[in-house]
Each structure stands twice: as C-alpha cells, then as structure tokens.
Amino acid sequence: MFWNLPFIAVVVLCLIGLATIVMKKNLIKIFLGITIFESAVNLFLISLGYREGGIAPIYTTAPSIDMVMATPQALTLTSIVIGVATSALLLSFAVVIWKKYGTIDTDQIRRLRE
C-alpha cells in the first residue's frame, strides 16, 4: 500500500476538491476547492516522471549521472502559472459580485436576478 503513496494522495485530493466544489455555497470556498483540484493535478504530473534511485536533472556539482525525467517538471511549471492566471480572474469576479449584490451566497445571488 505504501509504494504507490503519491498516486493515492492524488486520488484523495481530487475527491476532496470535488466535494468542496459541489457541496459548498460560499464563493470563496468554491474557489478554494478549485485550487485544491489544481494542486492534485500538478502533483500527478510530477510524480509520473520519477525513476528509482535518481537525482535532480542538474549537472552542477552532481554526485552521479542517474537522473529523473526532466520534461514533466517543465510542463508543471506552465500549469502552475496558468493556475495563477485563473485564480486572479476568479477573485476579481468575486469582488465585483460583492460590490453589486451585497452578498456572496450563491443561493441568494440566484434569487436576486428576477
């Protein structure tokens, strides 16, 4: 059970993030669920590239030449920056909704539209 621990952690984090998005009614808590889900996907990307007994792929004063794969780390960097861009736009939407409706409860926002 413990040799696959990173993948089990990915599944647990995915389910926690999905449960938060579906069952909560505050806009900020929904945003936190989205962030947890993105962290789970980034962890999955990095843990796909591990080789047993390998070190980081950097040649400056390296103790050996067996290295892990380098491409998943580059793709995860791009994914993290895109997560930052999505979070900035989500939070600015939440601020504008609060200024216009006076509340950030999704039940009441839906009711105030009529």
Add this chain to the structure above:
Amino acid sequence: MKRALIVVTFIILSGALLLIPGLLEFGMPAASDMDDYFLEHGQEQTAANNIVTSVVFDYRGFDTLGESVVLFTAVVGTGLMFRRMFKGEEYEDE
C-alpha cells in the same frame, strides 16, 4: 433524493479514480526515450547545466511564449473589471 444521488455518484467516481494507483507503477516510467536524449545531448547543444531550464526555454520555447501571453491576458482582464467612470460619462447599456 438529491443527497442519495450525490453519494452514489461519488462512490462510482472514486471507484473509477482508484484505477490510477492500481494500474500505474511508481518509479518505472513506461516510455522515456525523448528524455534520455535530452539528458545526454542537452549539455553540448544548449550549453546549460540545468536540463529543466533548457527544456523550458530552448527545446520547448513555444509553450513558454504561449504561457507568457496567457499571464499578460489575465492581467489585462483583471484591469478591465475595475474601471472607474470618469465625470460626465455614462455606461451605454443602463
């Protein structure tokens, strides 16, 4: 009724997601030929000690260009939501 539907969907979804630790093996990647080429020839072709930086900026530089433009677009979109009205100007759809 709605709670029961949510619980059943969660059980089916977690059962499907648990195939990931069941089928994948941690520590032995399946296909790593491209990364072996990068680790072997990266230092003589790009003259950088950091192989991850040479993959991000030299071998896959086009993806980094797209990512920079996405970050710029997010800043432009955030600035668009907080505009103020100047004096003597009205919004057209109110």
Add this chain to the structure above:
Amino acid sequence: MRMSKLVRTGADLLYPFALIFGLYIIMHGHLTPGGGFQGGAIVATGAAIVIAAWAYEDVAEMIRKVTMKAQESAGLLLFIGAAALALGCGYAFFYNVLANSGGLFGLPVAFGPNPGELDTAGVIPIMNIAVGIEVWGGLTIILLYLLSGLKSEEGT
C-alpha cells in the same frame, strides 16, 4: 488601513533582502534550480509585504501603476525580441544562436558534472531576465488592482 509602526518598519527592512534573493535566482537560472518564473514570484512576494503593511493611499505613491504596466510590457517585448533574434540571423524562430559561439554568453560546456560558469548557455539568461521582469510586474499589478477595488465609491 495601516498596520502598527513595528510591522511597517519590519516590512521596510525585509524588502531589499527579498529583492536581492529573487534577482539571484533569476540570474543563475541556467546553473541551479530556479529561473525566470520562480524568481519573479519571489520578488513579487517582497512587494506584497510592503503593500500589506502600508495603507493604500501611501502605497499608490510609492509603487505607481504606470511603472508596473510599462515593466510588464517591456518584459514581454524583450522575450519576443530574444526569440526573433534568430530570425534575423537566418535560422528558425527559437534557435539558440549565442550558444557555443564566442560572443556574449557563449562558452562551451563539456559533458559531465562540473562547477558551473555564468558565461554559458546563449539566449537562455536573456530570456530568464525578460520573463522575471514580466512576472514581477504582472503579479504586482494584480495585487494593486484588487486592493483598489475595495475602497472605491460608485461613480454615478
């Protein structure tokens, strides 16, 4: 909403150290772990400490929005210019023309572990500096806009 004098003095003392550390990580991106994105995020965190400690009316005079907007645009234009440098020399679009040549950043590197030298790796340090400047400007502008939206009165 100003914080107390202790917090303001601490933020003023911590900002130069965060700036120097972030610039070190940006500059040595081709030798040690790090690079443009990580170093730019560190410098933006240092600016965020100053923004959180002072009131918004004081911050709007110290860190102007126009400067950060110009900085972000300059970073993106420098990145595209460094990539188009190879088009002017006759190669493909993102080709590394300065590596392994005798020019600005062009010392060759032999295979195997070695203590690193700063003079290597061609176009990559120039791209690191450009992306670092862009990420610093971008993240600071997002923080300033989100903070300015809380204090505004309606213009009608």
